[in-house]
Amino acid sequence: MTVLTLGLNHTTAAVDLRGRFAFAVDQLAPALKVLHTRLTGAPQLAAQPEVALLSTCNRTELYCALGGHWGGRASALQHTAVDWLANTGGVGHDELMRHTYVLEGGAAARHAFRVASGLDSMVLGEPQILGQMKQAVREADAAGTLGTTLHQLFQRSFAVAKEVRTSTEIGAHSISMAAAAVRLASQLFEDLGKTKILFVGAGEMIELTATHFAGRAPRSMAVANRTLERGEKLANHLGAQALRLADLPDRLHEFDIVVSCTASSLPIIGLGAVERALKARKRRPIFMVDLAVPRDIEPEVAQLDDVYLYTVDDLSALVQTASEKRLAAVTQAEAIIETGVQGFVHWLDQRSTVPLIQALNSQADAWRATEIARARKLIAKGEDIEAVLDTLSRGLTQKMLHGAMAELHSADTQQRPQVAASLARLFLRGDVSPLKKDPQS
The missing domain is CATH 3.40.50.720 (NAD(P)-binding Rossmann-like Domain)
Incomplete structure (x- = not known):
């Protein structure tokens, strides 16, 4: 899972071109619904996308997220989104791309954090952009296109922006x-x-x-x-x-x-x-x-x-000013932003394991339900409680270890040391190193 940002701003496009892609606040939610439908219907994506749209006098930006393994879907998502935006503004795909930046993963998060903090604005440190981003999030939420990943991205953006404004003088040396x-x-x-x-x-x-x-x-x-x-x-x-x-x-x-x-x-x-x-x-x-x-x-x-x-x-x-204090404030702000980016990237990496964790929990629950049902039947037949508990615990441990043992036994000679080391790390969790022992001793 990752995030993608594509857009144009005052550094990549002149005011007349930016004007073609400007959205009023009341246009954001309807536009997002149209784009979301377009992305959802794209066969190359095969997943439920998340989208948000930020539009100000200085920029128009699309923030997208898509779960699972991206593979070639990132380029498909980008192509579909750019086509939609180009049609909206009445310009060609290639013409728009000449003025568009595309950022992915940590780079997309870093950009969002810089925008929220006023570092990417025409007026350094200007506070209006933060309110505009919050409005964009509200509109995406109202349109039903704001999912967990983008929600997390923007909430972290707002937190980083708050820290930048309270910990640095980024807004004190700019002229509005x-x-x-x-x-x-x-x-x-x-x-x-x-x-x-x-x-x-x-x-x-x-x-x-x-x-x-x-x-x-x-x-x-x-x-x-x-x-x-x-x-x-x-x-x-x-x-x-x-x-x-x-x-x-x-x-x-x-x-x-x-x-x-x-x-x-x-x-x-x-x-x-x-x-x-x-x-x-x-x-x-x-x-x-x-x-x-x-x-x-x-x-x-x-x-x-x-x-x-x-x-x-x-x-x-x-x-634009170039005082030493302004430069020092920017340096401080960039350091705060970089810490925020690392935290978001770590969160994204953890999110990629969520399906596996859910599957493991589901499998464990199924095993537990099976063994409890069997234990209840034995108790109902009058079996000894201690014997039933022993059978239940053995049944659970055998089920939990069955896959691991099967992997170990099916591994070839070259794979077996690596599989064994992984199993020892997962199940033994200590300093026990049975692989070092001579199996014949």
């Missing part, structure tokens, strides 16, 4: 995406206190970014969201105005800064709307941040004069 957006805006506008800011969306990322901007006491803020009620809730929390998303094209010109992050599959701020806004603003500049994957703002907007548009990939350069 939200803070990076504020820093860029400050370079364009001399005084953010004189700006009007529009936030499009009402999710966690928008709330985080809005909180950072609110700290600069802007002139006014507004929240536009597809669901007005949710937008009003965030607006009230920020002391901002709530707008209907439908009103956005007519109100866009009012704002100096626009930050957008929604789950829309298509851009919601088009080139034409921004052109009209610029005209109404008499060419006063607009600072725009598109944190969505797929994009909320049409990429052509970046070509307009007086528009400063940044995506999540553009912001990544601003959140």
Whole structure:
């Protein structure tokens, strides 16, 4: 038994390609059910697979597990999963594989632990990814595709992430995406206190970014969201105005800064709307941040004069630091992760013997039931209790030793010393070494 991880992230694929494979939270469970059915129906696999799907603005990753001996089934699982993902994103299998990483066993666990700990994020140590992974686990559990192996992998990931955050300063030396957006805006506008800011969306990322901007006491803020009620809730929390998303094209010109992050599959701020806004603003500049994957703002907007548009990939350069403290924190975190990986790999190895242990216990129970049934019959016939117990114990020991003796007697001359040594280790468990004795003495 092992685990397999395949995915693409901000280091292997650009934002537009990642956008093709982005799943909203409410799409995760239905997508997992479809993939699970596809994997279950693959004749090469012949086992019940486990699958979970993690989708954020920086990555889309599939975590899979399959019991038994993998053999050639790992490649079959990978091929089936990649085909499904490629079809979902509307790209070819080979094209997707050029941007995809595939990890197995300990490497897959190490990756999961690094992701949960924020070491694989665009923003080193960012905490949002841990909540996103927990959401992914809940959705896989709801879809019925989360089995024992993946459950163990993710629970260990969360434990490792907690230890990393409490034992190191991994999150103390990073600049969040939200803070990076504020820093860029400050370079364009001399005084953010004189700006009007529009936030499009009402999710966690928008709330985080809005909180950072609110700290600069802007002139006014507004929240536009597809669901007005949710937008009003965030607006009230920020002391901002709530707008209907439908009103956005007519109100866009009012704002100096626009930050957008929604789950829309298509851009919601088009080139034409921004052109009209610029005209109404008499060419006063607009600072725009598109944190969505797929994009909320049409990429052509970046070509307009007086528009400063940044995506999540553009912001990544601003959140990288190389201080000695940061490097030391990473080294500490990697050591914690490596210990966690070794523990998970050991657990996986133990899991591979579970079927054998179950079979041994079942066989022992069957022998015990047979001997007890025989003993009860003898007692019912009035046989002496001591004699019945002696017969029962002899019957059990003979059954337990029968297979071992048969293996020893059937082994050829070359095999017999190895078989004998194994039996001595299993049954004698001590320093007794009967093989060293001369059998003729």
